[in-house]
Amino acid sequence: GAVVSQHPSWVICKSGTSVKIECRSLDFQATTMFWYRQFPKQSLMLMATSNEGSKATYEQGVEKDKFLINHASLTLSTLTVTSAHPEDSSFYICSASPALNTEAFFGQGTRLTVV
Amino acid sequence: DAKTTQPTSMDCAEGRAANLPCNHSTISGNEYVYWYRQIHSQGPQYIIHGLKNNETNEMASLIITEDRKSSTLILPHATLRDTAVYYCIVQGFGNEKLTFGTGTRLTIIP
Numbered sequence: 001g002a003v004v005s006q007h008p009s010w011v012i013c014k015s016g017t018s019v020k021i022e023c024r025s026l027d028f029q030a031t032t033m034f035w036y037r038q039f040p041k042q043s044l045m046l047m048a049t050s051n052e053g054s055k056a057t058y059e060q061g062v063e064k065d066k067f068l069i070n071h072a073s074l075t076l077s078t079l080t081v082t083s084a085h086p087e088d089s090s091f092y093i094c095s096a097s098p099a100l101n102t103e104a105f106f107g108q109g110t111r112l113t114v115v
Numbered sequence: 116d117a118k119t120t121q122p123t124s125m126d127c128a129e130g131r132a133a134n135l136p137c138n139h140s141t142i143s144g145n146e147y148v149y150w151y152r153q154i155h156s157q158g159p160q161y162i163i164h165g166l167k168n169n170e171t172n173e174m175a176s177l178i179i180t181e182d183r184k185s186s187t188l189i190l191p192h193a194t195l196r197d198t199a200v201y202y203c204i205v206q207g208f209g210n211e212k213l214t215f216g217t218g219t220r221l222t223i224i225p
Contacts, residue, residue: 001161032211043202044159044215093158101208103149106158 002028002098006107013084013114020080021110023050023094029074030096034104035067038091050077050094084114117141117205124220133190135219137203140184145208148179150188152199153218159202162188198223 003026013019023033031052036044048069049057056069068080077096081088091111095104120138127133139148149164163170163177165186170177176189190197202218 004158006158034212036215043217044153046212046214049212091156095158095213097211100211101147103161103164104151104159104211104213105161109156109158111156 001103002026002096002105004094004096004105004107006092006094006110008110009108010111011113013112015085015114016083018080018082019084019112020078021092021094021112023077023079023096023107025075025096025098025105028096028098030077030098031074033071033077033094033096035069035077035079036093036095038093038109044093047079050079052077081112084112086114088112089114117143117146119203119205119216121201121203121216121219123217124222126222126224127190127193128224129195130192133193133197133221133223135188135190135201135203135221136185137188138185139203139205142183142205143207146205147208148177148183148186149204149206149213150175150177150201151204151213152197152201154196154199159215162201164206193221193223195223195225197221 007022033050035047050071052071058064071077093109095106150162151159153159165177179186200218
């Protein structure tokens with residue numbers, strides 16, 4: 001199947017700093033990618049839709065100025081958590097599909113810990 | 116997309132068939148049933164999907180009732196590696212967004 005890769009797998013950062021997470025589709029192009037957040041013992045919550053060449057679409061309650069999304073190419077989307085705080089500590093996951101109406105492929109996730 | 120209801124947790128003995136139910140009583144005609152699973156601390160993995168016919172692949176079988184209001188995912192010979200949270204998701208044709216419910220935590224017992 002198709003491969004979506006995230007980097008880094010885990011990161012620890014100090015409160016107030018920014019962290020960038022990369023999501024790459026390795027063997028297909030994706031005009032749309034999705035970013036999810038998952039807190040311990042909870043389900044995945046969609047944060048935003050990353051659109052290649054245009055602005056991301058954020059879900060209700062997600063601060064677009066805090067979670068910056070850039071989708072500059074058909075194989076790469078980045079999520080930057082700005083001015084991170086301990087409550088931003090979570091598991092961040094991206095996904096993409098090779099084509100419309102096909103299954104989604106997920107990255108392995110990035111565990112962010114803000115200290 | 117239609118909402119789904121799944122049991123919170125299930126146990127299954129290793130080597131037996133695991134049958135995971137999902138209710139989606141408000142599903143509409145152009146919505147597909149997708150199943151994904153998430154092994155601890157990993158990204159979700161696609162398992163199978165269907166519209167109205169039963170489907171089978173190398174991982175599992177999907178049985179959809181005739182009225183499409185419910186479905187069952189069958190793992191024919193469960194192994195310890197099948198321990199995961201299984202998500203049943205209804206997704207409309209042309210809609211790329213996935214809305215995850217709480218899923219079923221399946222534990223395979225040795």
